[in-house]
Amino acid sequence: xxxxPIVFHFDFSSPYSYIASEWVEALAARYGRTVDxxxxxxxxxxQVTEIKSPVAYPLKREYSMRDFERSARFAGVPLKMxxxxxxxxQNAARIxxxxxxxxxxxxxxxxxxxxxxxxxxRGVDLSDPQALRALAVEFGLDxxxxxxxxxxxxxxxxxxxxxxxxxxxxxxxAPFFFVDGEPFWGNDRRGQIERWLATGPF
Numbered sequence: 395x396x397x398x399p400i401v402f403h404f405d406f407s408s409p410y411s412y413i414a415s416e417w418v419e420a421l422a423a424r425y426g427r428t429v430d431x432x433x434x435x436x437x438x439x440x441q442v443t444e445i446k447s448p449v450a451y452p453l454k455r456e457y458s459m460r461d462f463e464r465s466a467r468f469a470g471v472p473l474k475m476x477x478x479x480x481x482x483x484q485n486a487a488r489i490x491x492x493x494x495x496x497x498x499x500x501x502x503x504x505x506x507x508x509x510x511x512x513x514x515x516r517g518v519d520l521s522d523p524q525a526l527r528a529l530a531v532e533f534g535l536d537x538x539x540x541x542x543x544x545x546x547x548x549x550x551x552x553x554x555x556x557x558x559x560x561x562x563x564x565x566x567x568a569p570f571f572f573v574d575g576e577p578f579w580g581n582d583r584r585g586q587i588e589r590w591l592a593t594g595p596f
Contacts, residue, residue, distance in 0.1 A: 399430040400587070401572040403565050404506065406483035408436060409462040409473065410581035412514040414569040415507060416471045417584065425591040431494075431503045433487040438557040439566045447480055465581060472515045481513075481521035484553060485544040489530070491552045492543045508533050 400422050404411035422429045436447070448458040459475065466473035486509050494502035512518035512529055519525045523541065530540035543549055560570075564577055571578040573590050589596060 397425075397427050398574060399428040401430045401432065403432045403434050403560055403568055403570040404510075405434055405436040405568040406486045406506075406509055406513065406520055407480040408568045409475070409514060410465065411569045412473070412510040413466055413469050413471050414581045414584075415510050417469060418569075418571075421584070421588060421591070425588075427591065429503075431490075431499065431506055432556065432560065433490040433502075433506065433553075434557050434560050434565065434568060435482075435484055435487060435553070436568055437482070439561060439568075442561055442566070449480065469581075474515055474517060476513055476517045476519065478519050478521070481519060483520050484550075485523070485526055486520045488544040488546075488549040488553050489526075489540060491556060492546075492549050495552065505533060 400418065402414070402418050404415060418429050440447070448454040462475060463473055486505075490502050490505055490509075493505050509520055509529065513520050518529055520529070526544075527537040527541060531537050563572075567579050569579075569581055571583065571587060573587055574595075576590060576595070578587050578590075
């Protein structure tokens with residue numbers, strides 16, 4: 395029986411999610427695992443935990459912005475912090491779940507990578523409907539059909555259901571991983587995740 399996948403919760407507006415998205419598949423493959431990508435909204439977790447993004451606090455903002463860039467350099471991942479940051483990303487997330495439900499996880503994963511790289515390496519504003527429509531066309535989707543997806547009440551309900559399920563499971567940030575049911579929060583948990591994959595519980 396194959397080993398269970400690494401469950402990877404991410405937010406399209408999270409620099410650490412972007413960085414993690416660039417290493418998680420390769421890490422999983424080295425240990426015979428797959429990755430279960432799950433788009434969530436950090437805003438939903440912030441409401442439950444009654445906190446804000448680190449960049450919302452002047453004392454933390456300068457350090458956080460420095461650490462985003464340093465962490466990307468350390469991981470060898472290109473990063474150009476967008477002018478508009480952070481942003482609401484519910485539309486990109488709704489498209490992710492629509493693709494996953496209708497076309498399967500591989501296509502949804504491709505969309506996630508496409509959006510994360512567009513936002514964090516090219517500065518494409520995922521919260522701008524016109525920019526998102528153009529990005530969808532670039533990805534091979536029809537712009538009007540894509541906008542209908544993110545506007546569909548069924549897709550909105552699906553994302554809310556996913557967010558609620560993640561929070562119920564204990565997810566309070568992104569990236570947030572589960573490996574064999576063990577929770578790991580943050581891009582900086584990579585070393586611990588790899589050891590768990592190599593040796594099991596420690």
